């Protein structure tokens with residue numbers, strides 16, 4: 150299986166790209182390169198469409214990882230026209246939805262920087278997000294969290310992607326805040342997200358380029374999920 154070129158890893162702001170169909174089966178469509186992010190790291194896969202030069206449109210309802218490393222599968226809606234290998238297409242994501250996911254995903258990095266505890270899980274969804282922290286019964290205050298997050302947003306910190314080798318990553322275990330999602334090692338290098346002056350951690354997801362782009366957010370709920378687990382829920386302010 151050919152590895153799909155992951156254009157979204159270098160530039161999260163790409164809304165479309167030209168690509169060639171490399172494989173089609175009952176699971177979906179593979180391309181030689183794509184702007185579609187596949188479900189992973191707590192971020193949902195992109196939706197969008199593939200366009201042919203003759204105007205044919207194949208709506209994509211989800212993007213997932215395949216069994217082979219680096220394989221990305223574009224899952225079409227039911228009843229879409231069939232595509233053939235070697236067809237050229239324009240791959241185009243639903244940008245408004247993706248941008249909301251990028252904003253909330255970046256906001257979860259801010260959240261993990263203000264709560265001192267190991268992250269045991271997390272999920273981004275459209276307009277909302279949450280992280281689970283492995284911390285004992287301690288007072289987490291919704292209003293304090295909301296205030297701290299909005300301060301980091303208004304400070305408009307730039308973000309950037311860095312790559313380090315597997316060896317450098319292994320030598321810096323303090324970078325790994327997430328217990329449930331180990332950084333993807335074994336491909337030679339690990340991708341890090343740095344939020345200037347705020348946070349540095351391994352992450353393969355898509356992020357906004359400055360924290361100001363996140364916009365106003367709110368801590369909506371703190372749930373107790375067992376003795377050592379606090380779930381902190383966020384949403385965009387309407």
Ligand SMILES: [Zn+2]
Nearest residue numbers: 254342352354
């Ligand atoms: Zn991230």
